[in-house]
Amino acid sequence: MGGTPAETRRDGSGALKVERRVPPFWDRPILAIESSCDETSAAVVVGREVRSNIVASQIEMHQKWGGVVPEAAARAHLESIVPVIQEALSAAGLEKVSAVAVTRTPGLVGALSVGLSAAKALAIQWGVPILGVHHLEGHLMSPWGDPSLEGLPYPHLCLTISGGHSEIIQVTAPGEYRLLGETLDDAAGEAFDKGARLLGLGYPGGKAIQEAAIGGNPHRYKLPRALRDDPFHFSFSGLKTAMLRLVQVEGSALDVRDAAASLQEAIVDVIATKAMQCAERTGSSAVTLVGGVSANRALRDRLAGLCAQNGLGFVVPPFSLCTDNAGMIGLAGSMRLAMGERGDLSMDVSPGDSLPGLME
Numbered sequence: 001m002g003g004t005p006a007e008t009r010r011d012g013s014g015a016l017k018v019e020r021r022v023p024p025f026w027d028r029p030i031l032a033i034e035s036s037c038d039e040t041s042a043a044v045v046v047g048r049e050v051r052s053n054i055v056a057s058q059i060e061m062h063q064k065w066g067g068v069v070p071e072a073a074a075r076a077h078l079e080s081i082v083p084v085i086q087e088a089l090s091a092a093g094l095e096k097v098s099a100v101a102v103t104r105t106p107g108l109v110g111a112l113s114v115g116l117s118a119a120k121a122l123a124i125q126w127g128v129p130i131l132g133v134h135h136l137e138g139h140l141m142s143p144w145g146d147p148s149l150e151g152l153p154y155p156h157l158c159l160t161i162s163g164g165h166s167e168i169i170q171v172t173a174p175g176e177y178r179l180l181g182e183t184l185d186d187a188a189g190e191a192f193d194k195g196a197r198l199l200g201l202g203y204p205g206g207k208a209i210q211e212a213a214i215g216g217n218p219h220r221y222k223l224p225r226a227l228r229d230d231p232f233h234f235s236f237s238g239l240k241t242a243m244l245r246l247v248q249v250e251g252s253a254l255d256v257r258d259a260a261a262s263l264q265e266a267i268v269d270v271i272a273t274k275a276m277q278c279a280e281r282t283g284s285s286a287v288t289l290v291g292g293v294s295a296n297r298a299l300r301d302r303l304a305g306l307c308a309q310n311g312l313g314f315v316v317p318p319f320s321l322c323t324d325n326a327g328m329i330g331l332a333g334s335m336r337l338a339m340g341e342r343g344d345l346s347m348d349v350s351p352g353d354s355l356p357g358l359m360e
């Protein structure tokens, strides 16, 4: 990847003008496959247009166990992968594509292997290139699936908040990243999921907490905000423990609506406060919010309001591209293919490689 031209220039009057750019995208159809955790998904992406994006969720199965059981997840992917791919192709009106992009890392090894094996077989059958995609780069690229997004200034901040990640990443150029901070223990999505389990709201927890919190008092129960003075790092394990204690201490007197609202507020408050501190410290002019937790309305609204107050651009992906899906994998694949990258048929999955293009 080459260097990038200066992002800020002075206009005729001498004022600083922030330039917005769009990453390069491949202009031919790509079949994208995602199977890293508990969603089997296939999509067709052309350029940055997500033509189809089919997601078969294993949520019902994992609800029985209160979480994802890796071997059960892999076997459920085996059942769904072919119909999901067929549906994605037929919804896009195509029988074959010009490349296959597939999540290769990070994730559950057995689950990833199902998607990668299918991708290899199709790439061989069609005689087209294959490209392994990093799941996190899929989330990072998800805002580009919104056709109304005309461009972003570089560098900008990306809050990557999901069930497995809580990271603040500076996107310095398309495909180039700097990790500014991350969680020291659990991800924000885990705090939502654990909280929902404790409140008897089921799995996955984020959406359940959001719904239970409607009309609740977010200040009823005092919950901790960890690492207040550190703009770059998160810690959510203390919040999980505090929720457990709250449930134990209050017992049947606990107001589930207020508890859900208080938990959501604690998570939203921490993320939004850090994002603003971090944007100020790094001189960022725009913030994106991605990952499953970006579907949370309270978080979107809080960040949108604070960014507007502070003169920052704010971008979130469409809801269909927030939680795990192959559309976002296709967008990351489209950018990497346009940059000339290709995978090879002997590639393996990995439970946790670092993000490509990550700089020290």
Ligand code: KG4
Residues within 6 Å of the ligand: 037, 162, 163, 164, 165, 188, 189, 190, 192, 193, 204, 205, 206, 207, 210, 291, 292, 293, 294, 295, 296, 297, 322, 323, 324
């Ligand atoms: O990105 P994702 O689908 O999977 C990972 O890569 O981890 O994120 C899943 C996480 C789960 O923890 C789920 O509870 C959370 O995203 N989530 C939400 C919402 N929808 C999903 N959290 C808060 N509010 C939501 N509406």
Ligand code: ZN
Residues within 6 Å of the ligand: 135, 139, 162, 163, 291, 292, 323, 324
């Ligand atoms: Zn994810």
